[in-house]
Amino acid sequence: MTVxxxxxxxxxxxxxxxxxxxxxxxxxxxxxxxxxxxSKGDVNLxxxxxxxAEVQIRQAALEDGVLTRAQENANTTLQKLxxxxxxxxxxxVVATPIP
Numbered sequence: 001m002t003v004x005x006x007x008x009x010x011x012x013x014x015x016x017x018x019x020x021x022x023x024x025x026x027x028x029x030x031x032x033x034x035x036x037x038x039s040k041g042d043v044n045l046x047x048x049x050x051x052x053a054e055v056q057i058r059q060a061a062l063e064d065g066v067l068t069r070a071q072e073n074a075n076t077t078l079q080k081l082x083x084x085x086x087x088x089x090x091x092x093v094v095a096t097p098i099p
Contacts, residue, residue, distance in 0.1 A: 007088030011078060015097035016070040021058035023050055 002010040028050070071094060079090040 003087075007086075008091065009082055009087045009089070010091045010093060011082070012093045012095055013074060013078065014095050016067045016074065017097065018058060018061065018066070021054050021061065023053055023057070025050075 001012070004010075075092040075094075078092055082090045
């Protein structure tokens with residue numbers, strides 16, 4: 001954060017990112033499991049299905065613009081906070097995300 005004498009403030013914030021996308025294991029369950037006559041089923045199937053679902057949840061959120069909205073909300077909140085503290089102008093600079 002850099003404060004200038006004329007009442008302007010520059011603040012650098014990190015780029016928005018998704019930290020975690022998980023299913024609530026207490027609220028999810030296997031609806032139907034069918035096995036064949038000669039098959040015991042795959043014991044890892046439920047874990048694999050949950051992992052695939054978490055990947056799809058994350059991807060859907062990204063495609064829906066969750067990062068853009070999060071960044072905009074953070075910028076707006078910081079601007080309102082700093083303006084209420086008496087700064088004349090607030091310039092929010094978003095740091096380049098690390099790939």
